[in-house]
Amino acid sequence: MITALAPDTLRRTYGTALRLRNSGNETAYQSFTDHWEVPMTSLAIEGACAFAWRNYLLLHSGVSEDDNRRSALFRYITSLRDTGEYDFDLLQIAAVAYLKKLDELHDDRRARLAADQALAERLESRSAKPGA
Structure with a gap:
């Protein structure tokens, strides 16, 4: 609308x-x-999710394409976009970290926090580099 x-x-x-x-x-x-x-954020979100999900499927052969983790990943990455994060590389890092932590912790909230922390560390290291 x-x-x-x-x-x-x-x-x-x-x-x-x-x-x-x-x-x-x-x-x-x-x-x-x-x-x-109109920022092209939906392409960045879809691309980051697709990248992370394809890699996840390569590592976990028994997981269905329609697994709940896929929709959880999309919700998490979309929530990052809602906070103003549009950088494709950072969205990819967050997506991979989220799926990894979701497997380790089996808890969406804690996986989001861990992925947010990984994203913050990446942002910090990126800002520490001159010219980044």
């Missing part, structure tokens, strides 16, 4: 803005594509 904010701005219910220009010299397509502000 999209709601109107101002004459030239639309905001989707999930929070992303879409601004349109209205110029007689431009086509509607150019006007739309030049000024849209």
Whole structure:
């Protein structure tokens, strides 16, 4: 669903803005594509989850493609996006750490905390590097 904010701005219910220009010299397509502000986060989420899940299946041959852990992984990674994390590499790290900890701890909440800690450590080491 999209709601109107101002004459030239639309905001989707999930929070992303879409601004349109209205110029007689431009086509509607150019006007739309030049000024849209919709981050491609769903691709990063799906890619990170797919990467982690495929690797998980390689290590655990008896796990079904429709296992509950897959939907739990998607919920966790989506929750990271909701906090503002869009970096594909970091989402991959968090996804792999989450699945690993979920197997070790057998508890979603504790697995989330452990994956969050691994993600925080990665962010800390990344910020400590010059030029990162």
